[in-house]
Structures are given as C-alpha cells and as structure tokens.
Amino acid sequence: MSKAEEEARALIDLGRSVVDRAIEGGADVAEAGAHSGSHLSVKVRMGEPELVEEAGSRALGLRVMIGQRVATTHTSDLSDAGQRTLIEDALELARLSESDEFAGPPDPSELSSSSQWADLETFDEAISQISADEALARALRGERAAFDSDPRITNSEGASFTRARGVSVLVTSGGFAGSDYGTYASIVVNPVADDEDGKKRSGYHWSASRHYADLEDSRGVGEEAARRTIAQLGARKLPTQELPVIFDKDAARSILGLFAGCVLGGAIWRKSSYLVDRVGTRVASDLVNIVDDPLLPRAPGSRAFDGEGLLSRRNVVVESGMLKTYLMDTYSARKLDLKSTASASRSPSGGVSPSSSNLILRASSQSRDELIADTKHGLYVTGMMGFGFNAVTGDFSRGASGFLIQDGELSHPVSEVTISLNLDQLLQRIDAVADDLDQRTAIASPTFRVSSMTLAGS
Amino acid sequence: MTGRYHAPFAEHGSHTIDADIANRLLRIALQKGGDYADLFFEYSVSGGYVYDEQILKSATRAVSMGLGVRVMKGDATGYAYCEDFSFDAMKQAAETAAQIAAGGRPIAPVDVSMRDMPSRYPVSAESLDVEGEAKKTILERADRAARASDARVVRVDASFAESVREVLIANSLGHMAHDRQPLIRFGIRVIAEDGGNRQSGSSGGGGRMGLEYFDDQTPEWHAEQAVQQALVMLDAREAPAGEMDVVLAPGDSGILLHEAVGHGLEADFNRKKTSNYSGRVGQEVASALCTVVDDASLQGSRGSINVDDEGQLPTRSVLIEDGVLKGYMQDRHSADFFGISSDGHGRRQSFRSHPMPRMTNTMLLGGQDAPEDVIRSVSRGVYAKKFGGGQVDISNGDFVFSLTEGYLIENGKVTAPLKGVNLIGNGPEAMRNVVNLGHDFQVSDGIWTCGKEGQSVPVGVGCPTIKIASMTVGGTQVAGG
Numbered sequence A: 001m002s003k004a005e006e007e008a009r010a011l012i013d014l015g016r017s018v019v020d021r022a023i024e025g026g027a028d029v030a031e032a033g034a035h036s037g038s039h040l041s042v043k044v045r046m047g048e049p050e051l052v053e054e055a056g057s058r059a060l061g062l063r064v065m066i067g068q069r070v071a072t073t074h075t076s077d078l079s080d081a082g083q084r085t086l087i088e089d090a091l092e093l094a095r096l097s098e099s100d101e102f103a104g105p106p107d108p109s110e111l112s113s114s115s116q117w118a119d120l121e122t123f124d125e126a127i128s129q130i131s132a133d134e135a136l137a138r139a140l141r142g143e144r145a146a147f148d149s150d151p152r153i154t155n156s157e158g159a160s161f162t163r164a165r166g167v168s169v170l171v172t173s174g175g176f177a178g179s180d181y182g183t184y185a186s187i188v189v190n191p192v193a194d195d196e197d198g199k200k201r202s203g204y205h206w207s208a209s210r211h212y213a214d215l216e217d218s219r220g221v222g223e224e225a226a227r228r229t230i231a232q233l234g235a236r237k238l239p240t241q242e243l244p245v246i247f248d249k250d251a252a253r254s255i256l257g258l259f260a261g262c263v264l265g266g267a268i269w270r271k272s273s274y275l276v277d278r279v280g281t282r283v284a285s286d287l288v289n290i291v292d293d294p295l296l297p298r299a300p301g302s303r304a305f306d307g308e309g310l311l312s313r314r315n316v317v318v319e320s321g322m323l324k325t326y327l328m329d330t331y332s333a334r335k336l337d338l339k340s341t342a343s344a345s346r347s348p349s350g351g352v353s354p355s356s357s358n359l360i361l362r363a364s365s366q367s368r369d370e371l372i373a374d375t376k377h378g379l380y381v382t383g384m385m386g387f388g389f390n391a392v393t394g395d396f397s398r399g400a401s402g403f404l405i406q407d408g409e410l411s412h413p414v415s416e417v418t419i420s421l422n423l424d425q426l427l428q429r430i431d432a433v434a435d436d437l438d439q440r441t442a443i444a445s446p447t448f449r450v451s452s453m454t455l456a457g458s
Numbered sequence B: 001m002t003g004r005y006h007a008p009f010a011e012h013g014s015h016t017i018d019a020d021i022a023n024r025l026l027r028i029a030l031q032k033g034g035d036y037a038d039l040f041f042e043y044s045v046s047g048g049y050v051y052d053e054q055i056l057k058s059a060t061r062a063v064s065m066g067l068g069v070r071v072m073k074g075d076a077t078g079y080a081y082c083e084d085f086s087f088d089a090m091k092q093a094a095e096t097a098a099q100i101a102a103g104g105r106p107i108a109p110v111d112v113s114m115r116d117m118p119s120r121y122p123v124s125a126e127s128l129d130v131e132g133e134a135k136k137t138i139l140e141r142a143d144r145a146a147r148a149s150d151a152r153v154v155r156v157d158a159s160f161a162e163s164v165r166e167v168l169i170a171n172s173l174g175h176m177a178h179d180r181q182p183l184i185r186f187g188i189r190v191i192a193e194d195g196g197n198r199q200s201g202s203s204g205g206g207g208r209m210g211l212e213y214f215d216d217q218t219p220e221w222h223a224e225q226a227v228q229q230a231l232v233m234l235d236a237r238e239a240p241a242g243e244m245d246v247v248l249a250p251g252d253s254g255i256l257l258h259e260a261v262g263h264g265l266e267a268d269f270n271r272k273k274t275s276n277y278s279g280r281v282g283q284e285v286a287s288a289l290c291t292v293v294d295d296a297s298l299q300g301s302r303g304s305i306n307v308d309d310e311g312q313l314p315t316r317s318v319l320i321e322d323g324v325l326k327g328y329m330q331d332r333h334s335a336d337f338f339g340i341s342s343d344g345h346g347r348r349q350s351f352r353s354h355p356m357p358r359m360t361n362t363m364l365l366g367g368q369d370a371p372e373d374v375i376r377s378v379s380r381g382v383y384a385k386k387f388g389g390g391q392v393d394i395s396n397g398d399f400v401f402s403l404t405e406g407y408l409i410e411n412g413k414v415t416a417p418l419k420g421v422n423l424i425g426n427g428p429e430a431m432r433n434v435v436n437l438g439h440d441f442q443v444s445d446g447i448w449t450c451g452k453e454g455q456s457v458p459v460g461v462g463c464p465t466i467k468i469a470s471m472t473v474g475g476t477q478v479a480g481g
Helices: A002-024 A080-096 A132-149 A218-231 A249-262 A265-269 A330-335 A368-373 A423-428 B019-029 B087-098 B132-149 B219-234 B254-265 B267-271 B332-338 B371-376 B427-432
Strands: A029-045 A048-066 A069-075 A153-172 A177-194 A200-202 A205-209 A241-247 A290-292 A315-319 A344-346 A352-354 A359-361 A377-385 A397-406 A409-420 A430-433 A448-456 B036-052 B055-073 B076-082 B153-171 B175-194 B197-207 B240-248 B292-295 B316-321 B361-364 B380-393 B398-410 B413-419 B422-426 B434-437 B449-452 B455-458 B460-463 B466-474
Touching (some): A002 A048, A002 A080, A002 A177, A029 A132, A048 A080, A048 A132, A048 B087, A069 A080, A080 B055, A132 A153, A132 A177, A132 A218, A153 A218, A177 A218, A200 A218, A205 A218, A241 A249, A249 A359, A249 A377, A249 A423, A265 A330, A330 A352, A368 A409, A377 A409, A377 B398, A397 B398, A397 B422, A397 B466, A409 B398, A409 B466, A423 A430, B019 B036, B019 B055, B019 B087, B019 B153, B036 B087, B036 B132, B055 B087, B055 B132, B076 B087, B132 B153, B132 B175, B132 B219, B153 B219, B175 B219, B197 B219, B197 B398, B219 B398, B219 B413, B240 B398, B254 B267, B254 B292, B254 B316, B254 B380, B254 B398, B254 B422, B254 B427, B254 B460, B371 B413, B398 B427, B422 B427, B427 B434
Parallel strands (some): A048 B076, A069 B055, B240 B380, B361 B460
Antiparallel strands (some): A029 A153, A048 A069, A153 A177, A177 A200, A241 A448, A290 A315, A290 A359, A344 A352, A397 A409, A409 A448, A430 A448, B036 B055, B055 B076, B175 B197, B240 B466, B292 B316, B292 B361, B398 B422, B422 B466, B434 B466, B449 B455
16 A cells, blocks of 8 residues: 555654644644545436536644643645744644643653554455546446336435545654554445325435445445335335334434443543443443444454554443443543543544444344334334434434334325434333344444334324 | 735735636637536635634634536536636536536636625625634633523533635636625533433524624523523423424524525426426415515625625526415526526535535515414414424425424413424425414524535525414324323
C-alpha cells in the first residue's frame, strides 16, 4: 500500500509541524489530526445517469491546551496562511477558555505504538480503482434488477454507487504518531411502487463493504429492494393495543443505537442518560450480550488505536443482561473516577469524545422465521421513523412500519402506527434473539422480540 | 473592508475571482458539450462555545473553503470540487465535471455580470468579529440564571454557535452573485432532579443577526424557559395512545408543516413523480383555511437568503392558497423540466454538494380564531407546545413528530404535562383535517436545521395556533375513554 503510506507520511510531517508550532506559540499540549481522502459517487435514475461526482479533499484539525484550558480548530485551507490561522485561533480560544481540572491528554505510558497495532484489513486498493463507468454500470444493474423483478415497481428514486478512500493521522505532543487507512464501497437501490389509495410506497436495500470483493452483487441488492417495496403495498393502521413486537435486524440495530448513545461516558457524567449509576445492575434480559469490538477485521467501525492513541480493545458492555462498563475516553473516565476503555473518537473538527466502534448485540441460535412462528399475535417491525427518544429518562416512542403477525405468520403490512415503551423496560423484555447478525454496520444486532409494547394506531 | 475573516476569492482577496476568470472556467466546464454550468465559490468560518459546569469549557473554530463546479447535460449532472483557488486546481475541477457531457457541440456561456442583491441580514457587527469575552458573558448569564431559578436544577449547559458563509456564484446564463450570510444560534439545556426523577428542558434561538439578538431574547429568558420545561416535565405523566384532537402552539409547530407538507412540495420529488403531491397543482390539497408560503425574504430569519446557491434571487413563493396547490419549490434543474423559471430554492450544504430544491422559511399563515377558543373547543386531546424533531416519508406523506413539551387537554382546558408524546399522521390528511387557525401567527425562533440526502441547511418555520381534528397520538396509555 505504498501510495497510501507515502500519503500518511506526508500527513504525519504536516501534523508534526503544526504540533511543534502550536507548542512554540505557547500551548502546553497540542494534538493534530490530518486527513486526506477522495471519493466517487454516482447516481442513476430510470436507466439514465443522473450524477457523477468526484473529488479529493484534505483537512487539518488541532486541539491545544494551555494549562487545562482547551480549544479546538479545524480547516480545509492547508496553505501557509490557513495553517497560521488554525494555530493562532486555537491559541487565542484556549486563552478565552477556563481551566477544567479534568482536562488533559492521556498519560504517555498509556499510548500505543505501531508494533502493537493489528492489521484490521480496512483498506482495499481495488476500491480506489473503480472508474465512473464501472460505478454507473453497477448502479444501473441494481436499478434494472428492481424493475425486472416485479411489474408493480413503477418508479424509482434511483440507485447510487459510492466509493471512498481515506488516510488519517494523529500526531500529539505527548509522543504519539499513528495512521489509519480506510476504503469503503456501497450501493443502494431505491424503487417506488404505486399503492391502491393513490399513495406511493418507497423502499430500499443496500450493501456496503471495506473490500470490493465483499460487496453484494447489484442484482441481489436491486431484487431485495423491490421485494421490500412491494411488501408494503396495502399497508394500513392497526387498532391501539398492547402486543409483542419483533424488531427485524435493521430496526433492532436502531434500538441498539439508542442504547449506544446512553452507555457513553460523556452522557453518564452529564447525567444525560438513563444508565447513570447502573454498572453492575440488570439493564436487559439475560438473553442480551453486547460487546464493543474495534478489532474485527474488515468491519466498518474497526480501529487499531483510539482517538487519543490508546491501544484498541474489546469491551464487554452487557453480559447476560448485566451492565459491565461504560465506554469512555480519558476525559469522561476522569470525570467518573474510572479508567479509559480506549473508546475515544476524534471528530474531524478536532474535538475528542467517547464513541462505540463496532457495537454488537450477540446472535443466538434461533432463526428469524422460528421467532415469527413462535409468535401468535404481534407486530413485525421493519422500519422506524422520527426521533422520539429521551436519553435522560429512556422514554421511547417512534413511528413504525412492518407487518402484522397472525398465528405465527406475517400477515398484512402495517404503517402509520407508533410503538412505545421505556428503553430500560424494552431491553429487559427481550424474550428471544435470532441468529441473523451481519456486519454491514458499526452498530449491529440480530432480529429480536420484545414481549409486550404499546402500539398506538386507530 | 472590516473584520477578520474574508474570502480569498472576494475583491482584494489573495485569489480574487473576477468576471474574466469566471468566464474562462465556465468555458472549460462546457467544453465537452454540457448545456449548463455553474461555479460555487464558498468560504465559511464557524465558531462554537460551550459553557458547562460553570466554566467556558471549550471553544472551537473552523474554516472551510473551496469551489464546486457543476455541469449539466439534460438530466445528468457532473460535479467536482477543489479546496484551493489556484487556477490549475479550479481548471481541473471544471474538467472533471465537464466529463458528464461526452459528445455534443460546446455551447458558449453568456459572459457573467454581477447581480444586485437584496439585504435580509440586519447585522450591526458580525458575531465572529466581536471579542470572545462578550459571548462568554452571554453564556455565563444564562448559566447563572438557570441555577438561581430553582434548587432542583442539577445541571446546566449553554452553547453559542456563530458562522459566516461567503459565497460567489457564477453560471453560464450570465449571472454572478456575491453574498455574505451570517448566522448565530444559542442554546441552553438544563437537567432537573426531584427524588429519583430526572428530566431535561431546553430553549434556544437565533438567526441571521448579530449579538443584538439578545436584546430581546435575553439569556435569562431562555434559561427560564428551559428550567420551566424541565420542572413541568418532572410532573409529566404517561401520554395517552390513540386518535384524538391535537392543538399545535404557534411558531415552533411550523416544523410539522415543514415535514408534513413542505418536503412533498420540493420540485425534485414532483419532477420524478415520487411525491404524493405530484401532478396535483390546481387541486385542493388542504382545508380551505390553509395558505402556505415559503418566504426567503424575512429579515434576519434563520432560513432567509438573499440569493440561492445557484445565483437565483428568491422571494416569497405561495405553495398552497386557501387549500389549493399553487406550485412547487424550484431549483434550476426542476424549473427547466416544468418549463418555468426557478424561484430560488436551489440550496446546498457546501461547495462539496450539488444544489437541490430546499425550503427557506416555510409558514402556514394565520386565521381568524382566538387561540383560547381553539383550546376550549377540545374535549379530550393533546396540546403540542415544543417539538423535538420530525421525519416524513415523501412518497406517501406519512410523518412522525416527537414533542419535548406537551399537555393533555381535558374539557377545553390545558391540564397535565405528558411525557414521550409522538404525533403520527399523513401530511395531506392532516392538512385536510385543519379545522381552526388562530390569529396569533408567529415565526419560530431560529433553531431548525433541515436534512435531505445527507445535506443540512438552516431553515425557518412559522404558524399560528392550529387545531387538527383526529391525529394519532403515540403514547403508552391505552385508555378506555
């Protein structure tokens, strides 16, 4: 990967120079992140190219501390003048900030070095080679497959193909220098069908991977997108009631995402999470095991070291329903009088905060179909809408669409209903977990069932 | 020129872009046979301040600049951008974008000339040019007021964001326009605790103005709003579930309109016939009480713009008049398709993105009713005071909104606060079910950001008190009555 390595070396030199100048200017701590990347996005619609977009970009982010006063700056202007502004602004803003007794870089003894980093296979040179013509052909094939698979597909929001490649580095005055390489390809197909009542039904399916060879075939993506769109035809409300709810893996992932936000150290010390003071207590049913694993090869959220340079490690977050740990960076760990779990993430704008990497709810052995067959009357949720979640209390209520389950089988499609239950209770009421986990997303869950929720409808 | 941050491409900048350079780049962009091209130069600077645990805990600033080049051939768009303004980099971006049109005879662009612009941002001094201490003081005041107001307040954080976005747009139709768009946004969030019960409350606002915003909406006033909301929510009970009447408070509730109707009236969805409003111009799509406009010209509002990101000058577009659909919000591409001229709704997040039809300030105009009469007419329902956010499925108009502050209405009176309320419905259906409009029209204080296809732009909303007959309320209490 010599070209990417060369790029990383140049970025590290740039980062080091910025760090040195910030220290000369009066900073006690300076940390520079630098990024360079390129991408190609194409979109087709109704069999014709609609968009071809191609560009490269570079950016620099800086965090400085004067004493324990903190500021961050970011720029896409890498000219000498741009770099000067980046450094001067950071120093000026740090002098405006007030001293925070918990601020500070990690102890140098905690920093990792290149010999410790695992090769997580996040980079595939083949992805950077994909031409605009090839990308268009892939997208066209996906859209055509959707139209060909069912005559009721009458329109399309289009199909898109994107490839991206990036190199990021982190250089700190504490002595850390590391680089991170990533590639990514994705395809999404978004067909539209006409429903009886004049409504339109739009559905989609997608595939994404870090290696080109792992990307699902366009035809399969298009056919699945069509199937999902057609399945919604004739959707209707249900009467208001209490019933068991099965979340398919996409909907389940979105539930897990809410939990992910509440388990971060930043939310805990801010008391902005219903999980405050809950380590060591039951937060889910004993069927639930959740790990945060940054070391999975080829996974979307993998990282060899975290945003502060600590060596990445696998954290068991929930074991048999019991909360084992929060996910913390150095700052939130200090606020909570705990140790960092190496979960720091550095945003493009230079700020550091804890984040999950690959947060996974572990699969069980039952199939999705067995879960449905085992449900006499219930709701099978495939999509959710809206933002009805209060992290402080765990109150959850969102719009849902999917299917009615009758006598162990999927019956008619359902839309325009909401489902509600406090997240704490929701996770504790999980009474079945399926085996259909996949690794397309950084937060991933198999299908699971919640024994009872409130559905609001007609 | 005063002030600290200036675009390199502006007059007296390090890389001034004049009509001559713009014409040369447009010619390169069209050399492969494209039928339209535009150049979008952007320089944006943003700053942020977070006041937390009674200190100014962090301060940030970011600079982003570049040129986006777009070339169109029929319905196809080629797009490329660069992040420096050397002629070579800009030329390369123009050549990359030009590739979309392989074949065809080059059309010469019309030589550009600068447009005269309206002035919709009443700013005495741009916030970025004001010393940091002034902003620190504003946040301090908010923090102090919130803490002093009630012993149950256990946490306060306040934030201030400021930006200026300078753009220069040149297109092959001969238009050139320059604009400098300031924006500020203040926010405060508090957490109140009572026994084991914990609730949050928030308040915020801003717009295309300077720090004089705080003359009317003081930090102390926002603090009070946030504290009151948190305290009210401490007493909140589980919300009912099922269909009932809903009354929306004026101002902020306009976000419902933005989602439920606005998106479906963006012209791209209608050009593609994927909106449930496609082909319905001239038809009745809402109760006859409803007139909906999108107005970019409001002074100082968060969604206001002097010029759109394609160089068109937007004004006030009437979308629905007395319940009848009048037209869609157009960008250049869609307007071409409909054979009309763009009404200036082509917006983009940054030079890294191509423009598409977007809203500016979307508003349902006021009616005749006294707000208290509207509430009095409801025997059992929900009063929606503050919205957290919403989402819509454009293809069929189904939407969901969550409330951050809502109350039960019982026998014509606003009574208990409710937690975890969602409103779910269908846009056209909800608009047909509008049965009362108050005479208390308000524009929301500027907090809203609209997302579409991954691009975020600031928007404004506004409305009067609205009564919608029968909406689905998504609570947890399955009631008998």
